[in-house]
Amino acid sequence: MRLELVQGDITKQRVDAIVNAANSSLFGGGGVDGAIHKRGGKAVLAECRQLRDTTYPDGLPAGQAVATTAGKLHAKWVIHTVGPIYRRGDAETLRSCYTTSLRVAAELGATTVAFPLISAGAFGWPIEDAIQQAVDAIAAAPNAGTASLVLLQPETYELAQRTLAAG
Secondary structure, eight states: OEEEEEESOGGGOOSSEEEEEEOTTOSOOSHHHHHHHHHHOHHHHHHHHHHHHTTOTTOOOTTOEEEEEOTTSSSSEEEEEEOOOOOTTOHHHHHHHHHHHHHHHHHHTOOEEEEOOTTSSTTOOOHHHHHHHHHHHHHHOOOOSEEEEEESSHHHHHHHHHHHHHO
8 A cells, every 4th residue: 555645634635535533423523523524514424323323333443444425525435433542552453443444445445545643633642653553554554555644734744754754
């Protein structure tokens, strides 16, 4: 899987699938999750509600991923994944968010996937380690295609560039 860094708004990416750093309820929230639900519109929320009513009545567990329509986004699908709240030693669950999302993308036939930096916002994961976990997980994926790590803040983008260059 080819990895590229993008400085910008994930909701404006023109890709096959946008990954949502969701909360377990799948009903939207703050940060990336809220932005994706707002821009994607009612269709995204409707499919999330259907998933909660059927497959995930207790919510989507951390490290797993599930796809819905992308609604009004410039993508075909949104792949929702729940990152872990930061705890030293839980990097495997964080990496699973990326690898499971890529597996769902492959099942859908998506070859271009945009990722946010999962768990690095409200879930408190240290930014530098979150970048390293994302880079390692995406680089190890057997998928064909391109994964974009989309970073809103210029400082985070610059840190990710340095991490890739060191890498």
